[in-house]
Amino acid sequence: MAMHGRNVANCDGTDLGTEVAKRIAIVEDEAAIRDNYAAAFSREGYAVDGYDARQPALDAFESRLPDLVVIDVNLKDDVEGGFELCRELRARAADLPIIFLTARDSEFDAVSGLRLGADDYLTKDISLPHLMARVAALFRRLDAMQRPQGSESRITRGDLSIDTERMTIHWQERPVGLTLTEFWLVHALARYPGHVKNRQQLMDAAQAVLDDNTITSHVKRIRRKFHAIDESFDSIETVYGMGYRWISD
């Protein structure tokens, strides 16, 4: 049986009538990191389960699914164990938020992870506050999905409409499947059309530490997703040497 470092939050789920603490599972083979993340999540009021390998995690999820899973790609000798785990979880629960948190920063790994249905792919460079912000945002989105759509949280820019509550984006009334980072980037750009956003501003908006190449590839991916809906999409303009801006007709 795998270890079950269960760091339970201050409000236990047995207390009916009060809000049940969200349960986060961390699958990470490096004990020090796992414990640090667990401590941080606990502090934010989440219930945390830690696992050091794929199989113990799956066994535990058999009886009860957590509300959010943070997975490392490389699990001990199981080099791609994280990907495998993500695939199986996604098969079981389509809406379960899954975040990859890994030391592997190659573009190829990121694409593979997101293609498997992860909601975000983060490198271990990310700071704890940023991580917390993302987790909170994912939960917020999940909650917003439960509620009927409110028009007050909607921003419209021509063909683009942004639901800041649900963190969804529609282009010509069709949903664009963006990750959290991508959503924040588009949101930052489209909020003030015509304004050039430089890399630092985009980084702050996306709650992440990203280098030039990562931003470039994020923008590429965003454009590709819009293109999949609308061949003629060209609202994100590169201002060479400075950044990007949103062009609204």
Next chain:
Amino acid sequence: MNLRRQLLLVSLLTLMLPWAGCEFIRETEIALRDGQEHMLAGTARAIASSMLRYREEFPARDTAFDTRDQLYVHRLESRPKIDGYFDDWTLTEDTLRSIRGPDGPVRFAIASYAQATYLYVEVSDGKLVYATPQSILVEGASRFADRVTLVSSSPPYLREAISFAAEAPGRIISYKQSAYGFEPEPTISAFWQDIPGGYRVEARIPSGQLGTHLGLSVRNTTDPMQAGTRSSSFSGAAPGPAMRKIAELDQVAGIHVQSDMRLIVTDANGWRIAAAGELGAGQGTRAGSALVRRAYDLLVESGKEAAFAEPDPQGREQQPYISAALEGREAGSWFRSFDTGAAIIAVAAPVTTGDEVVGAVILQQGTDAVLSLRNQGLSRLINLTLITTLVVAAVLLGYATWLSRRIRALSIAAEDALEGESLTSALPSALADDEIGDLSRSFSWVLQQLGEYNEYLRSLASKLSNELRTPLAIVTSSLENLEHEPLNEASLGYTARARDGADRLRRILSAMSEASRVEELMTHVDPEQFDLRAVLESTTIAYRDVYENRLFSFTCGTDSALANGSPELLIQMLDKLVDNAVDFSSEGDTISLTLGEDDDLLLIAVTNPGQELPERMRSQMFDSMVSMRGGENSRHLGLGLYVARLIAEGHGGSISADNVDGGVCFTVKLPRA
């Protein structure tokens, strides 16, 4: 001196072979010629001893006269017309003997045909004085005229003189002066012809009128009252004995002579007293091809000019080998004509009775200049030697060239591979099983090792950063957690510093993995066509904002600057170059960006004023983890320019750095779209 030249020099040694061949040919020639000369000398000796039987026919040695006082009577082959012309004499001009006169030379010849003796005299005379009735008689009455006198005597008898003087040009009457007086001689016919600058006399005298000794004297006067000057063919009071061929000996010589040989018999003074035989036309037979012939001609020792072998035109044989024979020594000589290839071997043997040399026998044989060519076997051997030598030399030369070409090719390929830092294809001669093959394989091995090492270096940075990322995450997440614990003032300071350090470490790791991320990005970038000019203009503006204490200028020297690739990556490359330029310039300096063209290439140049690049760094400054910066600027790991190079090369271009006047210029060459 390169290997090719060295080998060429060594192959020059093969020229020893033709040299040895030439020496061989030369020595063979000399041996063959010696052999022939020996054989000829034997024959000459035999003839000389048989000549002794005609001992009494040889003229007795007369010490009373000098040979210079003697005349030679040539033999004519046809009867000349007495008309004052020499051209119907069957003699050449060379036979004319010359004595000194006051107005120039007096040239004359005496010859015999049938029972007559002929005289031809050519006198240079500035002023002709014709005879008058008073002066027509010999030396009479103190009146003088220009006159030719033939003096003749048969000691001990008194001498006679036949005098030719003219009252007018044309047929003249000659007078004979003897002990009995002075009278016209009707049996003598003579002709006097004036010519510019002198006169000519031709005369026929019945042989009976003349004695055994002959001499010629010419009187030249300018005034009938003056005696003028007398020139003579003899110095004493009386002329010496006239020399001529002796019929008996001539006949004997005719018996001894063989075909293609010439036999000459001389008396003790070298006067030719018998001659027989001619050197045949066979002397010029040329065997072998013209080329081989010419080569041989050059090789064979050159003899004396062939003309010297001819019988002396004035009757007295004076060639050194004949003189030697007349002194009692057998001698030989070698003549050849370079033009015709004809050659003559000549030997002279003395004819002696007791200690006295009475004459000499000269035997000449015409031959081919290159005797060895007459010997088929030998000539083939020599030809083969020559050809073999040339072939060997050529093959050696070719081999040397081939060898040096292989080594050069290997060296060039090795240099190229070294430049490119990896072995893209097999080196030349890699499969050869000789030493060059070994060398090639060693090179390949070394280059491969070097390539692997470079590959290791390249991946080291990104591997290291990946490995360090996890422990760094432990540190940062621990610190972030720690900040939520109650901490006193001092602890907060420490954590802040630790956060700072961790942050710096993170940036370093990010820089270290940048190269591998760029490489990865390059592999699946979607190339787009874009205007490089617009990109540069826009980035220049951006740089002005970022680096406030530097000035930036942008100039464009091309009309169309469409490029293919990723503008973002190119900007990243520019960022590296500009960052570098900023670091190596000082506050207020102008960094200039230029866009130019060179045929189908676009040139981007980033120039900054400042310190020049050290020469040794120029080739490796674009390599991974090579930094020119000093220790104080620690955030640089020497990866910036390496990333710039990766991007430039990923776009099918190249990057280089040069020192310009008071600064450094980085140039990126990119292909046009």
